[in-house]
Amino acid sequence: MAETSGANGNGTHVFNVEDGDGNSQRLSQSSTKTNQESSSFGLSVPFMQKVIAEVLGTYFVVFAGCGAVVVNLSTDKTVSFPGISIVWGLVVMVMVYSVGHISGAHFNPAVTIAFAITKRFPWKQVPAYIAAQVLGSTLASGTLRLIFQGHQNHFAGTIPTGNPWQSFAIEFVITFYLMFVISGVATDNRAIGELAGLAVGATVLLNVMFAGPISGASMNPARSIGPAIVSTQYKHLWVYIFAPTLGAVCGALVYNVIRFTDKPLREITKSSSFLKGVGSK
DSSP: OEEEEEEOTTSEEEEEEEOTTSOEEEEEEESSOOHHHHTSTTTSSOHHHHHHHHHHHHHHHHHHHHHHHHHHHHTTTSSOHHHHHHHHHHHHHHHHHHHHHHHOOOOOHHHHHHHHHTTSSOGGGHHHHHHHHHHHHHHHHHHHHHHSOGGGOOOOSOOOSSOHHHHHHHHHHHHHHHHHHHHHHHSOTTSOGGGHHHHHHHHHHHHHHHHHHHHOOOOOHHHHHHHHHHHTOOTTHHHHHHHHHHHHHHHHHHHHHHOOOOSOHHHHOSOOOTTTTSSOO
């Protein structure tokens, strides 16, 4: 039996094994990752790729979601409010499945901070992630501003329709709800991890459906900051910065209380999720 080996670009050794009849079998073995490294956030993919994924992911989420709002206002509400809710839910689901395995698909400073506080994301990466998310949202809002000019230029940000403290309370609750779901499906492998994108997208859809008419259902500081910067409309922006952040942190902490275990996921189950290593411990 003859054996030859080599290394590919991602640090994995590839072995070609020949038996006595000359048949060749290709085997691969990782030479650089330990069990701890493969479950640590930030080692499997170069950090700049994660940051770029967050910029692109947030860009497409805000472009589609806010785009639905602008198109609805520009075309005599042909999209409809339920349509806007569906767009937000679908685009979040699609982008989670697209880049969740690269960056964790946060797209939301509140989610990033909540993961960091619960020790499921390194604090040193938080500033870069938040900057990437705000940049993506601002670029998306700027793109929409360029496309829809003149009488079609509508503010796609979030403004309370009534008392700002009412919107603060709603934003806190719906972001708590969202982060609770994220913690369950993306950080606990006892859940069906492959359905994380569907669960998170559905949660966003539900929240927008019932909370949108009151607060705008931001759940995401970056989603509100981007349009505010482009349109220079900062009224009550504090609601959409502090309420989602507090809600996300509380949602993550409460899920940790009922988690029952803090063992590594590989010790709980041998099944793997497409979000392997993302926010897990």
